Amino acid sequence: MRxxxxxxxxxxxxxxxxxxxxPILVETLLVDAVKAMGANVLGIHIHRLSPQGxxxxxxxxxxxxTIHTWPERGEAAVDLFTCGDPARAxxxxxxxxxxxxxxxxxxxERVRGVRAR
Amino acid sequence: MRxxxxxxxxxxxxxxxxxxxxPILVETLLVDAVKAMGANVLGIHIHRLSPQGxxxxxxxxxxxxTIHTWPERGEAAVDLFTCGDPARAxxxxxxxxxxxxxxxxxxxERVRGVRAR
Numbered sequence: 001m002r003x004x005x006x007x008x009x010x011x012x013x014x015x016x017x018x019x020x021x022x023p024i025l026v027e028t029l030l031v032d033a034v035k036a037m038g039a040n041v042l043g044i045h046i047h048r049l050s051p052q053g054x055x056x057x058x059x060x061x062x063x064x065x066t067i068h069t070w071p072e073r074g075e076a077a078v079d080l081f082t083c084g085d086p087a088r089a090x091x092x093x094x095x096x097x098x099x100x101x102x103x104x105x106x107x108x109e110r111v112r113g114v115r116a117r
Numbered sequence: 118m119r120x121x122x123x124x125x126x127x128x129x130x131x132x133x134x135x136x137x138x139x140p141i142l143v144e145t146l147l148v149d150a151v152k153a154m155g156a157n158v159l160g161i162h163i164h165r166l167s168p169q170g171x172x173x174x175x176x177x178x179x180x181x182x183t184i185h186t187w188p189e190r191g192e193a194a195v196d197l198f199t200c201g202d203p204a205r206a207x208x209x210x211x212x213x214x215x216x217x218x219x220x221x222x223x224x225x226e227r228v229r230g231v232r233a234r
Contacts, residue, residue, distance in 0.1 A: 004187060004194050007126065013231035043162045045176050057174050057181055059162050064174055064183050068198065070121060077121050077229045079196065081185065104231050112194045114130035114221050 004113035005063065006086040008093045010078040014103025020069035020076055023048045023056070029099045030058050030065055036092040039063065039084055076100060081112070121230035122180065123203040125210045127195040131220025137186035137193055140165045140173070146216045147175050147182055153209040156180065156201055193217060198229070 019025060023046045034041055043059040052072060058065040062083040069076040078096060082089045090109070097105040136142060140163045151158055160176040169189055175182040179200045186193040195213060199206045207226070214222040 004128070004185070004190075004192060007194075007196075009124065009227065009229070011121070011229055011231045042164055042172075043174075045160045045162070045174075047159055047176065047178070049179060053179065055159075055176060055179055055181070057160075057162075057176050057183075059164065059172060059174050061164075062166060062170065062172055062185055064172070064185075066174075066181050066183070066198070068121070068179050068181075068200075073121075075121060075230060077124075077198065079124075079198065081183070081194065081196065083185075106231055108227075110126065110225075112126070112128055113192060114128045114223055 003111040005081055005083040006089060007110045007112050008080040008089060009108040010093050010097055010105060012076050012097050012100055012102035012105045013074055015074050015076060015101045017071040019101050020071035021052045021054065023054045026054045026056055026067060029096060030056055030067060033092045033096045034058055034060055034065060036095060037084060037088045120228040122198055122200040123206060124227045124229050125197040125206060126225040127210050127214055127222060129193045129214050129217055129219035129222045130191055132191050132193060132218045134188040136218050137188035138169045138171065140171050143171045143173055143184060143186065146213060147173055147184060150209045150213045151175055151177055151182060153212060154199065154201060154205045
């Protein structure tokens with residue numbers, strides 16, 4: 001049976017404080033990533049945390065893209081769950097890591113679904 | 118250095134069509150899970166897909182809980198990312214699997230952050 005979808009777990013480090021603490025820029029980068037996948041945004045929520053940091057969620061049909069940033073550590077955790085083309089999503093994830101200015105990035109790819117394991 | 122947070126990847130199978138296709142019920146179960154963790158909902162978005170299925174995202178401070186359901190397969194994929202107490206989150210995830218009526222469930226737990234790996 002085919003899997004439910006593909007899930008990319010991206011962790012980045014060494015990114016600039018200013019980038020990770022800018023909710024407008026983070027939102028733009030998330031929307032760019034969704035567009036790069038050829039997907040449509042159904043809803044988007046960006047929260048600026050206190051004293052710093054951004055949490056963002058983009059809802060895509062049967063998919064989502066989320067980010068949580070820790071500017072003081074230069075780190076962020078990104079999740080992309082997609083039922084679409086994994087190849088395009090993979091490219092979008094790597095482009096997002098670069099756009100965030102990450103010096104180091106790790107990407108894990110998981111096939112989702114009980115029967116897929 | 119301490120990790121950014123803990124990420125639970127829950128995949129369920131054998132759940133009732135009616136449960137997985139009910140956006141109101143799914144929303145209630147997600148909110149119950151957040152409450153069980155002692156966390157607060159910052160925002161919530163539930164979409165009913167056509168011809169069936171529900172996509173839901175709950176934004177919690179520096180955390181999120183998402184679900185995508187495939188009622189026709191009896192399956193769902195749930196993600197809980199939390200910076201809070203992993204023990205409470207773990208209990209909430211298992212309770213959510215039960216509340217969804219899953220006959221089979223797999224939970225993976227990942228520590229997030231480049232330096233945590």
